[in-house]
Amino acid sequence: MNAxxxxxxxxxxxxxxxxxxxxxxxxxxxxxxxxxxxxxKSATLGSLGVIIGVGIWxxxxxxxxxxxxxxxxxxxxxxxxxxxxxxxxxxxxxxxSGIPLWEGSVVDRYxxxxxxxxxEAGSPKNxxxxxxxxxxxx
Amino acid sequence: xxxxxxxSRYLYTVIVLFLIWLFLTASLDxxxxxxxxxxSLIVGAFTYEIFTTNGLANLSPKRIAYAIAxxxxxxxxxxxxxxxxxxxxxxxxxxxxxxxxxxxxxxxSDVGKLSLANSITLTPGTIxxxxxxxxxxxxxxxxKDSSVEGASKNITEPFEKFLRVIFG
Numbered sequence: 693m694n695a696x697x698x699x700x701x702x703x704x705x706x707x708x709x710x711x712x713x714x715x716x717x718x719x720x721x722x723x724x725x726x727x728x729x730x731x732x733k734s735a736t737l738g739s740l741g742v743i744i745g746v747g748i749w750x751x752x753x754x755x756x757x758x759x760x761x762x763x764x765x766x767x768x769x770x771x772x773x774x775x776x777x778x779x780x781x782x783x784x785x786x787x788x789s790g791i792p793l794w795e796g797s798v799v800d801r802y803x804x805x806x807x808x809x810x811x812e813a814g815s816p817k818n819x820x821x822x823x824x825x826x827x828x829x830x
Numbered sequence: 831x832x833x834x835x836x837x838s839r840y841l842y843t844v845i846v847l848f849l850i851w852l853f854l855t856a857s858l859d860x861x862x863x864x865x866x867x868x869x870s871l872i873v874g875a876f877t878y879e880i881f882t883t884n885g886l887a888n889l890s891p892k893r894i895a896y897a898i899a900x901x902x903x904x905x906x907x908x909x910x911x912x913x914x915x916x917x918x919x920x921x922x923x924x925x926x927x928x929x930x931x932x933x934x935x936x937x938x939s940d941v942g943k944l945s946l947a948n949s950i951t952l953t954p955g956t957i958x959x960x961x962x963x964x965x966x967x968x969x970x971x972x973x974k975d976s977s978v979e980g981a982s983k984n985i986t987e988p989f990e991k992f993l994r995v996i997f998g
Binding site: 713722729762 | 853908929931962
């Protein structure tokens with residue numbers, strides 16, 4: 693039973709390490725998009741490590757039971773499914789509210805795409821079509 | 831993609847809800863099982879219309895096998911992603927080369943596109959910015975190839991071979 697405790701402790705330790713990394717990334721990265729990269733990935737894996745680690749840790753102690761592990765697995769799956777969606781919503785909202793990319797960025801295909809779409813929506817000869825198209829975009 | 835019958839969609843919703851109940855209670859007491867089944871039946875009746883379009887077809891053995899094989903593959907990619915982030919954060923020169931690239935996908939279903947977007951967000955150096963039809967706009971922390979084909983080869987294709995089978 694002690695092996696399970698050890699595995700749980702190591703997982704929690706790894707998880708907290710990735711938490712620290714994630715907060716360090718928030719300080720070191722230059723703009724909101726790169727910060728989102730580090731924050732999302734490290735915080736998700738850190739949470740997974742800590743949560744599953746607690747479940748396994750509880751298996752090895754005398755007061756714990758398998759109920760801990762199943763509950764922590766449900767929580768972990770929930771986090772795994774929802775965290776990237778919230779990150780996507782945040783980064784998209786950041787782009788839509790006009791926050792510029794870092795000056796070292798190489799390409800911005802999304803700007804080209806939006807401009808092409810705007811041109812396409814603005815050009816049609818029939819004025820009745822324009823509002824429908826814009827409604828379809830967002 | 832054609833829709834399955836209402837019965838099949840309802841049953842699939844009930845099965846998924848009941849599995850979640852099983853994990854949350856972690857008990858095989860007949861009373862708990864009975865009440866969980868009752869609750870799954872009620873909640874399933876309200877939600878099956880928005881929950882699934884394929885119904886029981888989602889439970890075909892081939893799809894389940896691919897889904898199970900996908901889990902370790904995905905976890906491995908996630909661990910590599912975090913080591914990559916660790917390298918970029920801790921390296922004194924901060925070796926980043928960011929940009930927004932465009933990718934294409936071959937996936938058709940909405941759930942497949944959602945899971946591809948989620949997988950992209952959690953794997954090395956990429957985060958999904960927007961999805962429009964079959965075009966993905968992805969913020970890449972280290973742009974190696976800014977063309978559409980090159981970016982697709984690097985980012986989306988490793989996952990598509992699994993997700994195409996799982997979600998169609």
